[in-house]
Amino acid sequence: MIQFPIQSYKGNVIYTHDMEAWSYYRLHENTVGVNEQEAENHLVNRLQRLAWQFAAFEEIDYKIVPIPVDIDKRMDSLQQQYEGKYAEIGKYYAERAKEILREEAKNVVEYKFFVGIKLKKRELDENILSTFSSSFKSMNRYLQKLAGFGGHEVDDLTASMFEESEEDAYATINNYLGAFRAKEKELCYIIRHQFVRGQEQPDGDGSVYSLTEGILDPGKAGYLHIRQLDDESWCAFLPVSEFPVDLSHKEWAYFFQSYHFPVEVNMRTIYKKKKDDENQTNTIKKRFRDQDAQLIEANEDDDSLINTGRELLHELENEIKNQGKPLLRTHINFVVYGQTKEEVRKRARRLKSDFKDQQIEIVQPLADQLLLFHQSLPAAKIIAEDWEQILTPESFAESLFSLTRKIGNTVGFYLGKNISHDGESIESSQSLVFYHPFLAHLGLKGSKYSSPHVTISGPTGMGKSYLLKDILLNGVFFGAKVLMTDPKNEVEKKFKQALTPEMERMAPFFKELIESFNYITLSSEKKDAGKLDPLTFLEGEEAQDAAVGVLEYLSELQSNERNVKTAIYKGVRHVLQQEEKPGLLKVVRYLQESDDQDVKNVGDLLYEIGTNGVAKLMFSEGDVDGISLGEQVNILQIQNLNLPDEGEKAATRDEHIAVALMQPLAKFATKFARDDTVVKMTIFEEAWMLMNTGAGDRLINELLRTGRSLRSAVYIVTQSTYEYNKPQIKENIGTKFAFKAKTTEEAGNIIEFLGMEDNKANRNMLKNLSEGQCIVEDMYGRTAKIQTDVLFDEWISAFNTKESDRGRAETEEAFM
Template sequence: MADVQTPMKTMYRNLLLTRGGDVWAYHRIKAKSIPKQNEKEVESYKKRWREFLQELTKYQDFHFMMYPQEYQLHERFENLKQDVALDTEDMANYYLDETESLLGQRLGTVTKSDFIVGVRLRADMVRIDADVKENMMSMLSTATDTIVNLLGWEQEVTTSFFEKYQEAEQELADTMGMVDGAPLTEKEMIYINRYHFIRGLDHQVSEEMANASRKAVTNTLIDPTSPSVLNLNSDEDEGYISFVVIDEFPRNMADSDLFYETQALPFPVEVDIKAQVESKSQTKMKVNMKKKQLRESAREQNQTGDETDASISESDQMIRNLQDDIKKDDVHMFNWMAVVIVDGQTKKDCLTRAKMVKRRLKSMGIVARIPVADQLSLFYKFLPGEPIDVKDRNWMQKTSQDGLAECLFGVNASVGSNIGFFVGWIDRFEQHKDLDAAIGSSRDPVFFHPFLANQQIKGTKTKSPHVLITGDTGNGKSFLAKLLFIYISLLDIKCLYIDPKKELRKWIRKVMKNQQVRKDFPLFVEHLERFHFITLDPEDQANWGALDPIVFLPSTQQKEMVTMIFEQVYDFSGKDDVHTAFLQSITKVQEQKEKGEKVGSMHVIYEMQAHEDVDVRKAGNFLYEVMADGVMRLCVHDGSNDALSLNRRISIVEIENLDLPEVNDSYESYTSEQLKSSAVMYALGRYCELFGQNKDERTAEFMDEAWMLTSNPTGKKVEKKMRRVGRSYSNALYFISQSTKDALREEESNNFGVAFAFDEPTEREDVLKWMNMEASDENIDMLDGMFQGQCLFKDYYRRTAKISVECLFDEWAGVFETVEASAVATAEEMWWA
């Protein structure tokens, strides 16, 4: 057994004092989510890092660390439970616990990549303001430190020692601001140091943060006796780790993307780079020597009659370019080592992962090795506070800051909410044979909370709670919408689902009739029984007038809505007298309503039928015949029936016997019945607007087939008002449609805080633009290659990623089905070769 000594002596805030007297400062880099295929954005990020590394060259030693930080899913779900409704508490607790368990079974420990930069502060940057005696004591302290530690004593370091570094650390922090860096807290420093001794081992982050002593940080037995691995044994767990060392990068490091690409591996990895700036004098000397060697090689080849090798000519040109850059003083050379660290419960598991890392790197043109006998020395070399020794030439890389920037440190593919429900997996634009393969290869779960956009959360780019779900029929948008609806129904939110196709009730009933589901999942069945279904069927007299504007709208909104409904079936243009009489009739009916009389929109027609003007009476008679039967009875009645309730917490409104036009039909081509159906949809839209106008409660409306509202100017006006409600009220509109065109209107581009875009072949360039992605051929091909159930997801932070939607619970998935597979379809899959 070997007890590896950490370089750490003590810590203060984000500073680490080593046994050798060096002080390192550690900062967390806020990860930036960039779609890898957004080439311009990636290049802009690398340019910023080249500039940052240039600023960093005033220091000498650096540590770039990407490690799989535990996601602490249990703690996050405990936070989410604070938003759960009292009547769904048991079900929400059960399914959140199930989510945690199922993700744990798939992934082991759920992690996300965290990015840390350590910088050794130079002693000549420290402001010495102590008197001579204090300076001498400080020198004595450093000189005797080794002896004291050999005696097993801890030498106390006062805070005044670290205060001398305050100015130097502040200067470094300002530089770190270029890449969104922030100092670690002291607890985080404790954990970062402890992490190296418990990689892959079961532990609680909060507990490890609480153990501040050096003995607690290093409390792990490390056994290096097995080749190519180290055996770690802590109080809690036992496992293996292996260092995979980068031996050779391609000559041109462009797009090497080491940190980003390794995140796509199907297991958690740590990637570390230890770097050291080379002095300009050393660089010039080595460049001149290299140039001399190349010319001698070329001369020898020419003397033997051979032509100069292309590699020599290419290297000579690179040396010349480097000399020119050095003269301009805008290039520094870095010596650095890079490792990828994997873990496993057994030696076999660990080595299998190490070999997978080698294969992944090989596909990127990077040569890696799994050292047999140097695992322990690598462990020590990559501990925080330990600088590399450039005399050790094994695995050493030499590049300018441009080469380091190409490793793409600090970039991930994150999207969604830090607190929220599970909705699927990030797909890093890899090639997969089907949706299951895409899901199975991802380690990046996606979570989403429906009510965060307007909570003034730091970093969000929108205040709109509205959500756009678009895509061609059959790609999965209805499945996602229903999944989100079930999740929202668990929260303390009043929610409404408009289902023009009457699909949801069918599948819910099917699930509820399943005796096995009733037996195994009683909480789910009990929850479904809370759903209040309202079927707006004009054949049922009890529904007549359910959407009558005179009955359910405030008086200030009645006239506008009544006019809009009537204009769907009667053209008032050129008939000023009739139009005036019509408006006067509305006013008279409103006055009757204010007096307490039971009236409805049909009374407007009665007033016109009784008018002294013959043309007005004719118009009234016509409207009576049109409104007296069919779907218009839902909107035009005598006030004797109640309108839709605004008080139910979970409601699903269906509309039976509507003749809805197709999405691509022009408004001018609508038939008489389609115009009437459109009028009902507009009235329903206004009901939704009213549904979300109570400032004392949070509300959400799901508008399926929402394109119905935006197919003509009148409907667009209603839909626009619905979206405006969310700006000043806690109201979210889930706009489910086949087209993004309405969302892409410039004046409305910020009205949807979140968007899920499934493929729509005729609008791919528009979809990419809306989703903050480049409309490149590569991205268009990516949309074309998406499977059913995959979409682009743009979150509150304006981050975009390709995701694979998944519901973890089979009993839920039965509710979301929109097409029942036939026996032949099932057989087709079975015989697929």
């Protein structure tokens, strides 16, 4: 009869009935960016060195445990962070997201990586023994064992025998991969998981006895049936029966993470003494000699694979002899499970087929399923020895153990799916991406950036505005105050177009949300004149610098017109000092009254600009009412603004005025962002125009530097990352979203901006991104290709920036 191996546990250490101890650790999850071979090689190198160092511990238990993503728990946690005016609406949408994701993501898991290390027992001398008054406790422990009772408690004497070895084990694993000592709750979860695979997952509590409840039935050949009181499931253990000679780039502990069903992995490696390893190579050499003799007898040529194997064996023999390289006697089994035997059969078939493509053979033993189940338990002994594989540290490292696909935040609103693997789509991917806009500035452990700022870049029509509006609506639920600049004057129009009578009936909360926003529309009409006059809402040197910047830019002065520049400075200073209500029109009149004809001409030009068209917004007599930002969400939009194409200088007078308007607009937003009494989102649409001016460039830099201390997250939406690809700027940006690159040059710039590996694959990927697909670098410095995804029909309708095609698209596609 097979005995359950665990006698008791304490902290992260499991004690067996044979007085052995195993310490367990949860690894830091490693990530590798898209097509980043160098980063992958770095992980392989660390795994290789770790596998070598583990030889000091004789036996290691590697586990990959798929843990279901608890949508309800995450959404409940998110709702607790909602506050302010829109908290109830946020909770309504969180509940709707729950319902949708429960169905769409019912098989979604996150992979956690655990390593168990068999500890060495320290022999205790008499002095140490005398410090413990636990003789009776120890005797009692053995009486319990004889009686077949396994208690949870561990006496101090037993624990002390393994303390030193546990510290060595933790130092070793933490040095190479980074690890946490497993919590008792995590140990309980791993144990209980074995008995409820494919059923409702455990919460990690309970006695050893309660953790092992369940009826295991191996009656169906190749399967194990697990029954609980109110549930049942099936599972199949699939051990590796053959590895190829070369395991390079096989990723055999990683590639299946893109599957739509969970896969569990158990790997046990056993280390023996150097003499045993040398004997092992001698055994293999004998097999090669036998094969050579058979080839000679059959009068056949040498097999190239055998020759390669012979060369590798010779090299390995020298490394064992001269460097002490260890051999890893490895037992690996994969576990698939599900509600029905048929479901498990299909999953096992998929796994076997995909591994066969990797030249790795895994099998589904008919009679040993129960033995393999027992062998997968923490601290269990190897009892199914038929599938032992001899690996080197290098070949083990090619597993990419500890590599995960995680991107984004653990708790946040649903943003989309990770589609980094070849052939993945929004429909097939099971890797959910969550995003929280107000975490980065907290300086969380493991994060690369401590900045709340965000860039969203890419050409028109690829999904920038769609993503931004998704973040905007979700952001207001956290109580954030918002100022969004909308130079295209489209946000209110698109939002309110979505409020059809049918939509109002279906989604009343959406109507309430959209209609409560403060849409501030600035036009060329007289009533709006002067509302962006920098002298009316700024003070001191800041007002002077902004006013001079606007007037100089509009005047298009040449470098030799110093007299005019001087006059502008003097005029602004004069108005600020002498006028109770300063305004730019008063500066213009100061210039018009100059005796210098050049200055007078510029004054006349500025008067014509400032009293006609949309430029009137920047010019006043100082008697205008300021813009009210009393609401939580304020969207500042300007009508009839003719913007130049991205990357182009303003070519017409209208374009020139449009760029000039961005300066006071940005100053206005900066003033809003400086209020540190509330959490804020300051959003700059078409921010590239700001960077085209010296004043705008300084403004963006100031906001990025100070935003964290001011509790302000700045969102920069632009068509190109070129202006932001500078160390002093990009280091102040916490999250970066990059949509399609139009050119190879732009692809290279994005790669540098995101810190990705510059190679042909990445450049091609960026140039071939489809609508809604982007590369994201999160606050932890991880990169991935994601597909944005909005769950609610009314939001999708409101975010769509495309004009109605009046059936043209449907007509075209009908004949394809």
